[in-house]
Amino acid sequence: MSFVEVENVFQSYGARPILERVNVTVNRGEFISIVGASGCGKSTFLRLLLAQEQPTRGSITIDGRPPAQEPDRTRGVVFQRYSVFPHMNVRDNIVAGEAFARSFGRLFGSERRAAQERADAMLERIGLNHVADAYPATLSGGMQQRLAIGQALAAKPLILLLDEPFGALDPGTRLSMHDFLMHLRGEIGMTVFMVTHDLSEGFKLGDRVLVFDKPRWDPTDPDAYGATVTYDFDARNRGIPFQTIMEETHVLRPV
Amino acid sequence: MRLINRTPSPALRAFLVLVPFALAFVVYLVASEIRLEANPSDRLLPSPGTILDTAVSLLTVPDRRSGAILFWGDTWASLTRLSLGVGLAAAIGLVFGMLIGLLPHVRATLSIFVGVLSLIPPLALLPILFITFGLGEVSKVVLIVIGITPFLIRDLSGRVMEIPREMIVKAETLGASSLVIALRVALPQVLPRLVQAIRLSLGPAWLFLIAAEAIAANQGLGYRIFLVRRYLAMDVILTYVLWITFLAWVIDWLLKAVARRAFPWTEVSP
Incomplete structure (x- = not known):
């Protein structure tokens, strides 16, 4: 049984189909990059994974649980913008990852202190402990996205969804964010879905690269058909296939 | 150039x-x-000298009949009505603005209704208010509330709906309930706008206050102005007008200062 199962998912807005017959299975700990042209349903697919929208047909299950009706703590998300709360300082943004699940969205007493300590540990890990008391608006774009990722992870989700998380960053910051994300992932082994416009980014970070495109195209009515997963690349080992021996071969391997 | x-x-x-x-x-x-x-x-x-003399006597000479200085009594009465009216309007506006902004069902029920309500000229309702609530304090406070609440509701619900969907979804993925989203995401971001909206609605609030006082009251800044109008006492009227202007300016300045202190995150530039 795979960790994330997308079964025969269709999504249409009114009469206009967006996604058709999407079938994907993902194992625990895989990093899935999702690429494709504008308007080919990558973001729709992410919203479906997020349970922000319900598919018109088909189902998405995570870890064998029943399909979610609305976004919940099993899915963490980072958008291109607006992923942190501007009225809370950096530490409180991380604490929110634990506190928001409580009935009034706050922690009190020793629980609160413990959460703040865990938040400080998280800030240490994402390299933001020196700005713990600052408001997000004073941070650079890269720092804000690091904070958003840290906040999402503080809630301990099953899968992490990234919607063009580095799209608004300059190239240098983007590269350092790649290192940051790979390092973080090496530590916690999270299952990640990342939508990106940047092919090289998708191949660099992902274990698999899903390409969304329209397999059928009616030139007189471009909206007649929806998109689906047209390629499913193995992007491990720099995209060179068959580098990982999957089965036990009983021959000596180089160490 | x-x-x-x-x-x-x-x-x-x-x-x-x-x-x-x-x-x-x-x-x-x-x-x-x-x-x-x-x-x-x-x-x-009247010449500025006359106005100054009148102002000094208004502030120092007690009323012959009651022995009190009317000027302060008028100021106190008017400010009490104004703050009660604006405070109530702000509370109602905040609650309904948040409900309309956050909950689609409430929005479907109330947003058109509030839009229609806001078109009713409040002063046209004044006779009804006097008949319903009597000539006492209640009718004046209610006039202010009726006058500015629809604006506050519309402005605040609009602000709540301006909160990016991404931010709400993010809160959902952190496990926040509707109540938590209201209290911890929407409310803190709406409060600065509330202060701003109150500053904008203070002008109309003064208008409704003075109108209500002019028609039926036994003290208040508007009452005094319309009382001494009968004697063409322009010096008194002008003193009161200058005083009202000054009060309005001070209240506006105070609100601005409070907002700056209470919401430091709005001050930081991105």
């Missing part, structure tokens, strides 16, 4: 700020001078 690119130096700016005030004063002075020359007992445009 284009005019839009020319900026005054700090000294010139300070001077330019004072120019319209000085000009208004001079125009009044000249007009008053002309009228007083034609008729020294003219009451329409």
